[in-house]
Amino acid sequence: MQTQGFHHVAIICSNYEKSKKFYTEILGFSVIQETLRKERDSYKLDLQVGNHDRIELFSFPNPPARIGYPQTEACGLRHLALAVDNLEQTVNELESKGVPVEPIRLDELTGKQFTFFKDPDGLPIELYES
Incomplete structure (x- = not known):
């Protein structure tokens, strides 16, 4: 395929x-x-x-509610990841619009920064610095 x-x-x-x-x-x-x-x-x-x-x-x-957050590690879609050029700028923009964002972390495997926030239904959305 x-x-x-x-x-x-x-x-x-x-x-x-x-x-x-x-x-x-x-x-x-x-x-x-x-x-x-x-x-x-x-x-x-x-x-x-x-x-x-x-x-x-x-x-x-x-529609039925989402089962849990990624830490539950259930089968199925874990999260949606969006690539961004400037992670800190994107986080500041979201927070200025009232969207809570988790602290920025470092991906041990790639050395890239990332973080998470949620949509109105609790769907986890990752921001990954490209």
């Missing part, structure tokens, strides 16, 4: 308007397309992340 990379990451949110605001206004992702799927009582929001990547943000009535 030959792939060209990821096409998108899909995220299901519990509060569509709150998550839409977070991903567009706080994180600054641009809207590609917003679709109301009446038959499913659901929205699908396609977001542009960087030059080539996408997030599909879905809303569904009463």
Whole structure:
């Protein structure tokens, strides 16, 4: 199998308007397309992340809560990692918008800095300095 990379990451949110605001206004992702799927009582929001990547943000009535934070090490998606040029500047920007961010750490394997914050549903998002 030959792939060209990821096409998108899909995220299901519990509060569509709150998550839409977070991903567009706080994180600054641009809207590609917003679709109301009446038959499913659901929205699908396609977001542009960087030059080539996408997030599909879905809303569904009463989705079950996320099981736990990465420390639980459960099977499945552990976190979403975003590459940034300047980690400290990005952390300061998020904190100025009221988003709590964990202390910056150093990846022992690569020597790069990283940290975590959460989306409105507690999905862990990593910032990794490229």
